[in-house]
Amino acid sequence: MKVKHLITIILMTPLVAFAEASTCYGTTSNGRLSHGVKLPSEGKNFVTYSTMARLAGRTYVHSEVRSIIVAAYKDIEAEQPDKVYKYAETGFEEGGEFKPHKTHRNGLSVDFTTPVKDKSGKSVHLPTTPFNKLGYNIEFDANSQYDGLYIDYEAMAAHVVALHKQAKKHGHDLWRVIFDPKLKPNLFKTKYGEYLKTNVQFSKRASWVRHDDHYHVDFDIPCK
Template sequence: MRPFSVGAMLAATILCAPALASTCFGSSASGRIEGAVALPLAGANFAAYSELGRKLGRTYVHAQVRDVVLGAYSALSRSTPDVQYVYGETGLRTGGPMPPHRTHENGTSVDFMVPVRGRDRKPTPLPRIAHNHYGYDLEFDDAGKLADLHIDFAAIAAHLAQLDLAARRRGLGIARVILAPEYIPRVLATPAGQRLKSLPFMKTRPWVRHDEHYHVDFAVTCAT
């Protein structure tokens, strides 16, 4: 049986099901949400950063954001089947503050852990254990290296391109991408990078470096 085969069946079922109604309020920095849904624990080519984090209710999103995220993963399972993606924290079931994040309050924000390759240049799982806060405490250098690990910038670019496409197909968009500034040129220089030049990458340096993950705010119409 393939890894995550049960999760893949679950993801496929969700993709085919009617979208649940979610209503977001305010902004990602000050807001809440009603009718949020949790992302699946795993699928054919993706997994949550932490089963514990999901059990604690830290992976809820707007239903439309859920559909965008899973739609992108489905496309990537065909275009880059060797890459295993990992999503990070998203938000709480009713939104509101979720320390230590300064955003993630209304179901429109998703953290994605960086895909990595090992010394043999083959995709390898990102180390995610309690000691490193399930990947959030890893520190990559300016070239995207950490010991034998190398950030797969091409896989990041392919992922962002599919997120953008999936969002547009659903009448949404991407409002902001936060990534360590020194990594942005490396992402744009990859084969899929040409499709990302119009994405709203954050120009200023974020309050935390965002080297082990990239943050995406989706453009969803929310109530005030």
Template sequence: MRLTLLFTTLSFLGCSQNEITKLKTLKKPNTKLSTYIQQNQNNSLVSQSLGSVSNGSLKNGKLVPFHGENYSYFDKTSYLSGRAFLNSKVLSTILDGYKKLATTQPNRNFKIMECAHKHGGKLWPHRTHQNGLSVDFMVPKTKNKKPYYGLDTLGVNHYWLTFNNQGQYNKDTSITIDFESIAKHLLILKKQAKKHKLKIQKVIIKVELKDELFEGEYGKKLKESGIYIVKSLSPTINALHDDHYHVDFKEM
């Protein structure tokens, strides 16, 4: 009896110790990430976007928060490599947009993709993203008509995902792009941009996806909104814009 009790006690203590170790591991902060964020704390200085999105630079660039209530940056390596900076007005526009989405699309999470270097300039392999006025957004997805996040953790490899012209993931057609969510987001960005004396200069998305994008209720509103969505792209650039949509802002 005593022997059984001893084994039971030891087993319990062993399990408890394992659980404590797991909790400590979970609570252990990502010191590299937190140090980087601390070293790049945003100040109150207004950003200056010089030149153009394809040949420019950025002064007083602001670091995008790694995560918020309903959004997060898509890749830690990209983030720590200094590729998540924006013009202060663009950052405010995007964050205000996510606040609005928290009420219009509650319990939905979104991903910000690559932005710009702290001082702008070339951001390989992008042709733009040079002056803090460009940002990529990961396409939101559904599976069986429910929000789906199974592909959102691929990091930079998400850029290499392929979707057919109906917005279905090529390796699993039950996973589709949520076009209505994109349309809602772009309409919100337009309103928020105006508050910060910006406008959406253009949106880049695979041109064959535009019919699907404009099909729904909010898609129809988007089509009539005056937001310019590219009509043609080179084959290479077109093929690379099915997993995300690119937005260029312009200061008014």
């Protein structure tokens, strides 16, 4: 084979072909990650919570988690074409301590920004700026409202279901979903309620940080 042709093949071969699968170690609260991969900055129906945070290396996950997340967004694109989503903090490329989070240490923990609707009912992104700590300083009231925005429980429920179904397709599962216990019952009032009750494990206790502006998902993938 001529050198010129060999170089052409190398340049045209997708980089993903050379990527190694991730390996997680330990637990979400005491672990690390090998060969972590970064989530895409955006897709047709999703975006990252912060370009700067992404560039700072705060959106790495296990390779299987990335595949599940991207596939789930694709599924929702067909089922809920008018909904938009945003993901938040995940972890570092090699895992380990990830302040201010107590978990997110082995590539299996992902925060997703709570989907919202404006007053007209249109699906919009929750604002994530340095002024509200990239969304983590937002507080929804008892009516699921914040500054003219309302939690879109239908969109959120559809997303959790899509994540669970894709996790199962990939031979894995969801370990748990953490969301504000006082707001969580609203998810079960959606058309996805029965599926969620039957298949998804939600944390029953309030976390040390209120999970209303985001929902935390831990994926159940074997680690060493």
